[in-house]
Amino acid sequence: MAAPEIDKLVTLLGKLPGLGPRSARRAALDLLKRRETLLLPLADAMARAAAEVRRCSICGNLDARDPCGVCTDERRDPSVLCVVEQVADLWAMERAGAFRGRYHVLGGTLSALDGVGPDELGIPRLAARIADGGITEVVMALPATVDGQTTAHYIADRLADAAPDTGITRLAHGMPVGGALDYMDDGTIQAALKARRPV
């Protein structure tokens, strides 16, 4: 119906997470309307990101250099390592601004259903990184899902052998700050009650 150039743009935009066919059409028209201010800069930013951004060979973060900015930042504490599932989780930790150690991005969680085992996640590499020494604490910041917690326990077991002197912690479970009790699931309320602290 429309020009093939437009059809192709709409089809590819529709593959982005969060954009269905209708919003992809809207986005394409909006881009064509803002050719100089949005379409050309975005095409350029994409080409540049595709050319420049790579995975850090130490931690799995995405950056324009390898090793990444976090791994090479001398002000960060190299003795504390935070294990996250995805780069998005690393970004979330950084936004929170409460962690000043370094990271390890797994890229997923163990999942028997999806055929994701320890080798696919590079857990041997993580174990070797920690066994190399210099890391006194590993903070498991994996999702509070069954797969996430299974993965955390698997890694903890493995590290108990590979690096017995390294402390292993995990993020606390409890009420989200600002959360209303009435909206919490039973598991969260149980975890929060179990981990209750003196006021």
Next chain:
Amino acid sequence: MAAPEIDKLVTLLGKLPGLGPRSARRAALDLLKRRETLLLPLADAMARAAAEVRRCSICGNLDARDPCGVCTDERRDPSVLCVVEQVADLWAMERAGAFRGRYHVLGGTLSALDGVGPDELGIPRLAARIADGGITEVVMALPATVDGQTTAHYIADRLADAAPDTGITRLAHGMPVGGALDYMDDGTIQAALKARRPV
């Protein structure tokens, strides 16, 4: 926090309609994960669309050629002209597949508040196009909003002088097909009742 190449990508993606900051971050990571299958093809499709797609100088449609594919399609009836607000509306008409005439895309509706007058919408050009002859019916397919209907009436008044022999119609108001009465606004029910037809 992240590499400037990634930050820029996230910022620009966040300017697309329908993507907030969080979904822009998700989209950027998804693009970087699907570099070969999505990121590079999309960057290329954008650059190509920016270079190739232009506005049709007859009807205002977007296409890789000028005049556009609709205006040059000999199988379409040149005596019926459909006036729409946006290219998205032209696409919607084409998807419905019920119209085989040609189009005129206004690019907006008259709006005193936003300072959009007849000249900004190219209404003199539209009137001239119709007064040139060969058009027997103009179908107003403008949005059923106050601004849309004001614009339709303004154009109809103007054409009554410029091309008194041209018939002017508008899309019917009524119940959307598949719509439930309980969900309709009062105005739609009133319009549907007023325009009721024998079964």
